[in-house]
Amino acid sequence: MIDFYTFGTFHGKRISIMLEETGLRYQVHKVDLATGEHKKADFLGINPSGRIPTIVDNDESNGLIVTQSAAILIYLAEKSGLFLPTERVAKTKVIEWLFFHATDISPSMFDSFFLKKRCEPAQPDAAGFLDQRIFELYQHFDNQLANNEFIGGNSYSIADIAIFPTITENETFFDAYPNIKRWYKQVGERDAVQLGMSIPN
Ligand SMILES: N[C@@H](CCC(=O)N[C@@H](CS)C(=O)NCC(=O)O)C(=O)O
Known part of the structure; x- marks a missing residue:
């Protein structure tokens, strides 16, 4: 347990x-x-x-x-x-995209949120810099999904699970990123994802 x-x-x-x-x-x-x-x-x-x-x-x-x-x-x-392949090459790709969550997209999203919503006085220039970085990261993410069903390759993995909750609040941007939009819908339809997103209620 x-x-x-x-x-x-x-x-x-x-x-x-x-x-x-x-x-x-x-x-x-x-x-x-x-x-x-x-x-x-x-x-x-x-x-x-x-x-x-x-x-x-x-x-x-x-x-x-x-x-x-x-x-x-x-x-x-x-x-x-x-959700983590054991074969060396496939595992490396999943870990690479897990680090995309851990060192790129999630910290940038949190820092931008902090600078806009929590910082007093607000820091619009710094937040704008981070937003530009976030758009570039989204484009990179979208390009990856153009050639792969899931972020780390052709199987659903911990890299998908890591990124999904981070980007939920940016759903309104997804029209500009059609591959992210397709992936987001596909992952969001999983029962475990819907249940997990509601915990703790
Ligand atoms: N890098 C950590 C970040 C964890 C983290 O920052 N958690 C936040 C909530 S989202 C927290 O516990 N914040 C409390 C605090 O910083 O005082 C991870 O991926 O688990």
Whole structure:
């Protein structure tokens, strides 16, 4: 059984989708970021960086704690044997696009959101710079999907699961990126994706 600590943000949702996709047994613990629960001793005892998502795999001795959503996805893929190819070349492509999520698209999206919506005073020039970068990343993503059914190749993988929740709020842009639009619809129709996106409710 896996204990899954989360809140309703895109970093948490990629793990709830993965848990639903794999069918692994898990229990959700909502960590309320709005009330600062993630900075309290109980949660810091599990993840000293005070961040969600965090899992504790009680099937491992002493309970294995894993943080960082990309690392959690790899861990759950290897535990379940699903959504990460074992063949070297195919696996490398999935990891490459998983890093596209972890080091390019998700940080740029979060930073742009912060500069526009949370920063006082707002920083429109810096946000505009990041938005330009996001459009370039979307174009790169769209080009990849022009030649591949899924982001890491021809099979649905943890790279798709990683990116899907990150870009939901940009759905209005997708008319400019027809391949992303096709992929987004296809991935969004999966039962596990719909369920995962609603956790925690
Ligand atoms: N790189 C981390 C990012 C995790 C992260 O930033 N989580 C946010 C919620 S989306 C959080 O817990 N923030 C609390 C804080 O920074 O105080 C991952 O992919 O898991």
